[in-house]
Amino acid sequence: MPVRQKMAEQKPEERIKNFNEVALGYTAKEAAIEASRCLECKKPKCVEGCPVNIDIPGFISQIKVGNLDEAVKVLKESNALPAVCGRVCPQEEQCEKRCVLGKKNQPVAIGRLERFCADYEREKGVPIPKKPTPTGKKVAVVGSGPAGLTAAADLAKAGHAVTIFEALHEIGGVLVYGIPEFRLPKVIVKEEVEYIKHLGVDIKVNYVIGRIKTLDYLRKEFDAVFIGTGAGLPKFMGIEGENLNGVYSANEFLTRVNLMKAYKFPEYDTPIKKGHHVVVVGGGNVAMDAARCALRLGADEVSIVYRRSDEEMPARREEIEHAREEGIVFRLLTNPVRILSGDNNEVVGVECIKMELGEPDDSGRRRPVAIKGSEFVVEADIVIIAIGTSPNPVIFADSKELEITPWGTIIVDEETMMTSVNGVCAGGDAVTGAATVISAMGAGKKAAVTINKYITEGKSTKD
Amino acid sequence: MPYRILEKRELVPNTYLMKIEAQDVAKAAKAGQFIILRIDERGERIPLTIADYDPNEGHVTIIFQIMGKTTKQLSKMSEGDSIEDFAGPLGTPSDIEKLGTVILVGGGVGIAPIYPQARAYREAGNYVISIIGARSADLLILEDEMAAVSDELYVATDDGSKGHHGFVTDIVKEILDSGRDIARIVVIGPPIMMKVAAGVTKPYGVETIVSLNPIMIDGTGMCGGCRVSVGGEAKFACIDGPEFDASKVDFDLLMSRLSLYHSEEKKSAEEYEHRCCEGECKCR
Numbered sequence: 001m002p003v004r005q006k007m008a009e010q011k012p013e014e015r016i017k018n019f020n021e022v023a024l025g026y027t028a029k030e031a032a033i034e035a036s037r038c039l040e041c042k043k044p045k046c047v048e049g050c051p052v053n054i055d056i057p058g059f060i061s062q063i064k065v066g067n068l069d070e071a072v073k074v075l076k077e078s079n080a081l082p083a084v085c086g087r088v089c090p091q092e093e094q095c096e097k098r099c100v101l102g103k104k105n106q107p108v109a110i111g112r113l114e115r116f117c118a119d120y121e122r123e124k125g126v127p128i129p130k131k132p133t134p135t136g137k138k139v140a141v142v143g144s145g146p147a148g149l150t151a152a153a154d155l156a157k158a159g160h161a162v163t164i165f166e167a168l169h170e171i172g173g174v175l176v177y178g179i180p181e182f183r184l185p186k187v188i189v190k191e192e193v194e195y196i197k198h199l200g201v202d203i204k205v206n207y208v209i210g211r212i213k214t215l216d217y218l219r220k221e222f223d224a225v226f227i228g229t230g231a232g233l234p235k236f237m238g239i240e241g242e243n244l245n246g247v248y249s250a251n252e253f254l255t256r257v258n259l260m261k262a263y264k265f266p267e268y269d270t271p272i273k274k275g276h277h278v279v280v281v282g283g284g285n286v287a288m289d290a291a292r293c294a295l296r297l298g299a300d301e302v303s304i305v306y307r308r309s310d311e312e313m314p315a316r317r318e319e320i321e322h323a324r325e326e327g328i329v330f331r332l333l334t335n336p337v338r339i340l341s342g343d344n345n346e347v348v349g350v351e352c353i354k355m356e357l358g359e360p361d362d363s364g365r366r367r368p369v370a371i372k373g374s375e376f377v378v379e380a381d382i383v384i385i386a387i388g389t390s391p392n393p394v395i396f397a398d399s400k401e402l403e404i405t406p407w408g409t410i411i412v413d414e415e416t417m418m419t420s421v422n423g424v425c426a427g428g429d430a431v432t433g434a435a436t437v438i439s440a441m442g443a444g445k446k447a448a449v450t451i452n453k454y455i456t457e458g459k460s461t462k463d
Numbered sequence: 464m465p466y467r468i469l470e471k472r473e474l475v476p477n478t479y480l481m482k483i484e485a486q487d488v489a490k491a492a493k494a495g496q497f498i499i500l501r502i503d504e505r506g507e508r509i510p511l512t513i514a515d516y517d518p519n520e521g522h523v524t525i526i527f528q529i530m531g532k533t534t535k536q537l538s539k540m541s542e543g544d545s546i547e548d549f550a551g552p553l554g555t556p557s558d559i560e561k562l563g564t565v566i567l568v569g570g571g572v573g574i575a576p577i578y579p580q581a582r583a584y585r586e587a588g589n590y591v592i593s594i595i596g597a598r599s600a601d602l603l604i605l606e607d608e609m610a611a612v613s614d615e616l617y618v619a620t621d622d623g624s625k626g627h628h629g630f631v632t633d634i635v636k637e638i639l640d641s642g643r644d645i646a647r648i649v650v651i652g653p654p655i656m657m658k659v660a661a662g663v664t665k666p667y668g669v670e671t672i673v674s675l676n677p678i679m680i681d682g683t684g685m686c687g688g689c690r691v692s693v694g695g696e697a698k699f700a701c702i703d704g705p706e707f708d709a710s711k712v713d714f715d716l717l718m719s720r721l722s723l724y725h726s727e728e729k730k731s732a733e734e735y736e737h738r739c740c741e742g743e744c745k746c747r
Contacts, residue, residue, distance in 0.1 A: 271727035
């Protein structure tokens with residue numbers, strides 16, 4: 001059997017000077033070889049590992065026989081955003097983790113093959129989908145991130161008139177404001193959105209639900225509502241110095257770079273502080289994204305400060321490796337204590353303390369404990385806090401019936417995604433707290449099934 | 464969906480009024496709220512407080528002073544042109560109820576957001592005392608409009624060219640010293656003016672509210688760039704505000720954070736001027 005095919009990448013020393021995509025995708029030959037490794041299991045474990053249950057052996061077998069159009073069709077039956085998922089899904093935790101080849105060997109590169117198919121279709125020109133017969137039912141989708149786009153696509157395919165309400169000026173949610181260009185080119189998100197528009201979905205940008213229209217209004221005007229507003233509220237650490245000039249939430253830093261294109265300032269109007277010594281606090285994908293953006297903006301040194309060890313970092317291995325290759329410094333088992341100020345309220349450094357791992361905590365990971373007297377200062381003029389987000393309460397401003405947890409996430413029936421309000425489903429980070437693109441898409445799909453049933457049969461699946 | 468400029472007027476030098484066609488924003492808007500606009504694809508998102516709104520006609524009024532590149536570019540647009548993005552209403556509306564006598568203080572372009580508040584306080588049955596100020600008489604905006612919605616109107620100018628020679632806060636102090644029963648004071652203007660006002664009213668124990676204008680991007684709580692310190696706690700002006708209890712606001716922090724991008728703003732404005740002179744825009 002051939003070995004797992006590597007995917008070409010921009011060299012680290014080149015890519016740190018640009019925002020172009022790092023991974024370059026398979027050639028047709030590489031894809032064919034990689035596809036040939038799939039055993040086409042009778043009971044494919046990989047499909048069970050996929051939150052949207054893509055028929056993985058189904059699409060790979062079509063690549064084997066060279067029928068790429070059919071491969072794309074199989075993919076799109078269960079996934080409206082294959083070019084996105086092929087790039088940002090943590091396949092190593094999902095489909096590829098379950099691949100039987102992985103037991104003795106390396107698993108089939110399912111994500112890379114998915115990306116290959118989606119890119120093939122895009123280069124060729126995505127065929128315009130036929131509009132289904134209208135049912136006369138109206139559905140409102142609040143938020144245009146992965147959960148909302150998926151729910152909208154599935155509901156539009158079922159013939160319902162779908163309107164997406166997006167708070168920002170661009171469609172895509174975290175795909176456009178959060179994930180950087182070098183990991184997910186924005187033109188790809190645009191094309192996937194075009195596909196959804198062709199399905200007949202009406203899109204309203206600059207609509208902050210909870211302010212311009214209330215949830216109650218949407219319930220009256222539409223037959224059903226899906227809430228996919230994400231987890232957009234940045235968390236801070238609550239340490240001294242977080243309001244100094246030069247301290248950003250990862251959300252703000254990434255939004256300036258990705259959505260507002262601050263890396264092209266002054267060609268684009270939105271500025272950003274570039275910094276010489278940048279410290280990013282956190283160990284997730286968002287921390288990696290922020291660090292790598294800061295490097296590309298021209299910082300001399302970018303370091304990640306994370307309180308646990310390498311093993312516990314929640315970011316994808318691939319992203320950690322990419323960051324290391326690019327020269328990001330990892331200060332592990334290190335925790336910020338306070339941010340130090342210069343004379344003009346600006347950041348000059350971060351006082352950190354060394355940590356060691358103690359007994360496992362509730363999450364099963366070993367709890368980091370500060371080592372007394374080990375404080376030291378890291379020089380910094382920019383500090384980016386990437387320790388997580390929580391759901392945005394604005395949407396609920398006028399809806400008292402919607403039940404939420406003390407952490408601000410929306411309570412749903414996990415089978416149906418129905419909230420405490422009949423006819424209103426929710427999914428994605430707004431329900432789970434910060435998670436992955438694909439789990440949000442899975443939730444959007446489930447919710448679309450529920451909503452479809454609810455409006456065509458006139459009842460909740462709970463009944 | 465682009466948003467059309469229905470009317471444009473230069474109120475005083477460098478300060479413009481625009482009526483923007485935005486049906487749903489106009490229907491939902493309340494006093495104290497703001498909008499965020501982006502002129503075009505390359506534009507920055509800037510927050511502006513709503514100066515007026517007409518739910519029947521479907522338009523929202525903004526008043527802005529030329530400060531940097533975006534406001535300069537906006538000032539060069541004409542009636543009939545369109546703005547790419549106009550999101551709103553944002554922020555928590557003012558909590559307006561019948562309280563008795565209320566003082567409304569507006570400084571400079573801050574008179575614009577004070578106007579709908581004065582109107583709303585009066586409609587709620589309050590006795591409205593308005594105090595408006597500017598550097599000089601020729602920079603004073605909305606005097607007639609303010610007179611129409613106030614029971615008493617006072618004017619102050621820094622150079623004495625109109626009304627009281629001095630600051631708006633001098634008049635506030637005078638009224639408070641006179642022993643009149645004041646239920647609430649609302650102050651909107653440059654941060655330094657709001658800071659001074661907070662200091663003036665504090666000894667009297669009269670509830671004083673300010674509307675803050677920190678740097679913002681999304682206006683929905685997502686970026687946290689607009690965080691301000693209120694009573695020692697970090698608050699997001701876009702969702703927790705923009706109005707806060709003046710006695711608790713750390714104005715020095717606000718002013719320091721507002722100055723963060725001064726050098727970039729200057730660069731952006733210069734580049735824009737340069738492009739202008741090469742004939743790429745409509746400045747001539």
